[in-house]
Amino acid sequence: xxxxxxxxxxxxxxxxxxxxxxxxxxxxxxxxxxxxxxxxxxxxxxxxxxxxxxxxxxxxxxxxxxxxxxxxxxxxxxxxxxxxxxxxxxxxxxxxxxxxxxxxxxxxxxxxxxxxxxxxxxxxxxxxxxxxxxxxxxxxxxxxxxxxxxxxxxxxxxxxxxxxxxxxxxxxxxxxxxxxxxxxxxxxxxxxxxxxxxxxxxxxxxxxxxxxxxxxxxxxxxxxxxxxxxxxxxxxxxxxxxxxxxxxxxxxxxxxxx
Amino acid sequence: xxxxxxxxxxxxxxxxxxxxxxxxxxxxxxxxxxxxxxxxxxxxxxxxxxxxxxxxxxxxxxxxxxxxxxxxxxxxxxxxxxxxxxxxxxxxxxxxxxxxxxxxxxxxxxxxxxxxxxxxxxxxxxxxxxxxxxxxxxxxxxxxxxxxxxxxxxxxxxxxxxxxxxxxxxxxxxxxxxxxxxxxxxxxxxxxxxxxxxxxxxxxxxxxxxxxxxxxxxxxxxxxxxxxxxxxxxxxxxxxxxxxxxxxxxxxxxxxxx
Numbered sequence: 001x002x003x004x005x006x007x008x009x010x011x012x013x014x015x016x017x018x019x020x021x022x023x024x025x026x027x028x029x030x031x032x033x034x035x036x037x038x039x040x041x042x043x044x045x046x047x048x049x050x051x052x053x054x055x056x057x058x059x060x061x062x063x064x065x066x067x068x069x070x071x072x073x074x075x076x077x078x079x080x081x082x083x084x085x086x087x088x089x090x091x092x093x094x095x096x097x098x099x100x101x102x103x104x105x106x107x108x109x110x111x112x113x114x115x116x117x118x119x120x121x122x123x124x125x126x127x128x129x130x131x132x133x134x135x136x137x138x139x140x141x142x143x144x145x146x147x148x149x150x151x152x153x154x155x156x157x158x159x160x161x162x163x164x165x166x167x168x169x170x171x172x173x174x175x176x177x178x179x180x181x182x183x184x185x186x187x188x189x190x191x192x193x194x195x196x197x198x199x200x201x202x203x204x205x206x207x208x209x210x211x212x213x214x215x216x217x218x219x220x221x222x223x224x225x226x227x228x229x230x231x232x233x234x235x236x237x238x239x240x241x242x243x244x245x246x247x248x249x250x251x252x253x254x255x256x257x258x
Numbered sequence: 259x260x261x262x263x264x265x266x267x268x269x270x271x272x273x274x275x276x277x278x279x280x281x282x283x284x285x286x287x288x289x290x291x292x293x294x295x296x297x298x299x300x301x302x303x304x305x306x307x308x309x310x311x312x313x314x315x316x317x318x319x320x321x322x323x324x325x326x327x328x329x330x331x332x333x334x335x336x337x338x339x340x341x342x343x344x345x346x347x348x349x350x351x352x353x354x355x356x357x358x359x360x361x362x363x364x365x366x367x368x369x370x371x372x373x374x375x376x377x378x379x380x381x382x383x384x385x386x387x388x389x390x391x392x393x394x395x396x397x398x399x400x401x402x403x404x405x406x407x408x409x410x411x412x413x414x415x416x417x418x419x420x421x422x423x424x425x426x427x428x429x430x431x432x433x434x435x436x437x438x439x440x441x442x443x444x445x446x447x448x449x450x451x452x453x454x455x456x457x458x459x460x461x462x463x464x465x466x467x468x469x470x471x472x473x474x475x476x477x478x479x480x481x482x483x484x485x486x487x488x489x490x491x492x493x494x495x496x497x498x499x500x501x502x503x504x505x506x507x508x509x510x511x512x513x514x515x516x
Binding site for chain 2: 106123
């Protein structure tokens with residue numbers, strides 16, 4: 001019987017022109033691999049070329065994991081590992097399994113008793129959190145905000161109230177062509193004391209990261225970020241200050257009810 | 259007037275024997291720096307030696323940021339940047355600003371209008387999340403669980419109910435000498451259907467990562483992880499299945515009240 005292979009989780013670069021964020025120890029292992037699970041073989045090949053893999057593309061096998069992949073087929077994706085092959089799992093951009101479909105393959109690996117080895121690499125969520133200066137002791141990532149204006153405003157307010165209630169940094173994303181609409185809604189509907197971080201084009205030469213209070217952003221509006229990959233963070237720790245700013249309507253209501 | 263410097267956020271290795279997780283593009287910049295903010299200068303020097311900085315230690319300046327540092331002194335830590343110096347912020351292990359005091363310095367940088375540049379590097383939280391196979395679209399990190407047994411059990415159950423309520427992966431840590439107690443409590447008090455990931459010694463040669471349901475862990479208990487750095491994740495997505503397991507007490511109560 002062959003010795004069982006491992007599944008390496010390989011973070012890829014964050015887009016064209018981005019830095020190679022994979023450390024040397026990981027690059028050396030990836031150079032030995034010829035079998036990959038990836039969302040698109042084309043993007044995977046481009047990344048493998050960028051890190052100068054010595055393996056010829058003709059000798060490589062790619063299993064494509066996307067919405068067209070049949071469920072039964074997915075279950076077979078790790079079969080090669082039981083033939084003794086090491087395999088790599090690649091994301092379209094950033095870390096596989098974090099805000100991408102790769103988590104399903106990692107879960108499959110655990111179910112089948114395959115050793116999973118995650119490599120250090122670029123994650124926009126983590127880079128933005130580090131760079132925001134917000135609370136890194138407690139935070140939550142909630143994915144995409146809703147696309148409809150009313151639902152988005154409601155979601156922004158919910159993010160703010162969750163930040164206050166749990167003393168959490170709240171991290172979320174938006175489809176790049178709705179960035180400006182989201183920023184406008186945040187500036188209009190959040191508390192002036194809430195800190196708001198806008199992180200755009202992370203690890204690219206055009207990287208922009210800035211944290212200001214909503215009031216400061218209102219006074220110095222951000223540039224146009226239309227169609228640029230962005231990540232947003234809010235944090236409001238001042239539970240008491242925030243509550244004191246509100247008119248004491250609930251108290252008066254209580255009195256009236258009597 | 260000098261051109262203003264930048265603040266580089268430099269993730270360090272995860273302990274002795276750990277891989278160098280800093281990518282080449284970042285190492286090249288760190289090699290040009292001689293002024294750092296760090297929790298302990300000693301640990302910072304060891305890391306800079308590991309990545310073979312060409313700058314002699316005698317030419318370096320370290321500002322130590324820890325519980326002994328005076329608040330007014332902290333406010334001056336970035337003054338050199340206004341003299342045209344680039345500075346580096348280092349954590350004891352992993353990413354500065356994520357579950358360490360560095361966030362305060364990053365917040366100061368934003369307030370003073372200093373450009374912040376986060377580098378890709380090792381984060382135990384992110385490595386564990388990737389490798390857990392759990393939901394990477396929605397997750398929350400809650401830091402340390404309480405140390406007292408009763409409070410810890412309550413916190414574990416709260417983590418589980420939050421995972422169910424928000425379809426979130428819940429990530430938390432424990433002081434290493436209480437790992438085994440936490441694992442025992444999780445195996446005893448969480449739902450048998452909850453998935454529980456134990457990630458130990460990340461990026462070290464002794465790395466262990468495994469996700470099983472609580473029932474599977476009960477049948478195959480984990481080895482002894484006493485005093486080894488660990489991170490824990492739970493995920494339970496099966497809202498309906500889980501609720502069906504509970505007796506329908508609330509309904510009966512409602513009827514009785516009438």
